[in-house]
Amino acid sequence: MSINILYFGMLAEISGQANEHLAGKENMTVNDLKGQLFEKYPEMREKKFKIAVNQKIGDDETIIPLSAEIALLPPFAGG
Amino acid sequence: MDKIHKPKKVFVPGAISPQFVADSIAKHQSKTNIGAHAIFLGQIRADEKAEGHVTGIEYSAYEEMAEQTFHEIREDAFTKFDLICMHIYHSIGLVPTGEISLFVFVSSAHRRAAFEASEYIVEQIKTKVPIFGKELVGPAGEYIWKENK
Numbered sequence: 001m002s003i004n005i006l007y008f009g010m011l012a013e014i015s016g017q018a019n020e021h022l023a024g025k026e027n028m029t030v031n032d033l034k035g036q037l038f039e040k041y042p043e044m045r046e047k048k049f050k051i052a053v054n055q056k057i058g059d060d061e062t063i064i065p066l067s068a069e070i071a072l073l074p075p076f077a078g079g
Numbered sequence: 080m081d082k083i084h085k086p087k088k089v090f091v092p093g094a095i096s097p098q099f100v101a102d103s104i105a106k107h108q109s110k111t112n113i114g115a116h117a118i119f120l121g122q123i124r125a126d127e128k129a130e131g132h133v134t135g136i137e138y139s140a141y142e143e144m145a146e147q148t149f150h151e152i153r154e155d156a157f158t159k160f161d162l163i164c165m166h167i168y169h170s171i172g173l174v175p176t177g178e179i180s181l182f183v184f185v186s187s188a189h190r191r192a193a194f195e196a197s198e199y200i201v202e203q204i205k206t207k208v209p210i211f212g213k214e215l216v217g218p219a220g221e222y223i224w225k226e227n228k
Contacts, residue, residue, distance in 0.1 A: 055147060077136075
């Protein structure tokens with residue numbers, strides 16, 4: 001299973017890319033994914049962000065479905 | 080029967096011009112059941128930072144989710160307030176200091192619905208729509224990521 005991760009704003013600067021595919025597993029939660037991301041990008045630990053799963057904001061317990069689109073969203077600044 | 084509102088495109092590249100706002104107002108002259116318009120315009124401030132003055136904001140967004148969220152905010156506002164029509168435009172890309180980046184335009188038969196809806200819609204946009212902003216600071220091309228309070 002592969003999950004498509006989109007990075008925005010300062011998180012795209014940290015990852016150095018707008019998106020990438022990471023390996024996932026069955027019944028993976030948002031919290032599991034955060035663990036993987038923090039290992040790969042330690043700088044993200046100090047950043048405030050939300051995670052959208054298929055365009056809906058999830059919490060740590062949200063299950064990531066097969067071939068989901070995940071987005072890492074830094075604080076909003078619209079207006 | 081509830082009216083179905085088609086999703087509308089919200090993002091416009093660059094600043095929103097005063098002429099665009101004026102033209103939008105003019106287009107409503109034929110809708111004679113309207114008795115009140117409320118307009119909110121967001122303008123880029125030249126905030127002072129340690130590195131210098133803000134010269135503009137470069138907006139980016141998770142566009143698919145943002146357009147969907149704008150659509151939900153519109154539907155929600157039509158349910159909550161007695162509105163005749165509603166238009167929302169937000170800039171994407173660079174907007175220089177002093178120019179307009181957000182245009183919310185609501186119309187109703189009487190003033191109260193228009194006043195209340197415009198405030199509600201702006202607050203919803205600030206907290207729910209995935210739009211990101213780089214505040215460009217000083218002449219050296221430095222920037223700070225903006226965060227809504």
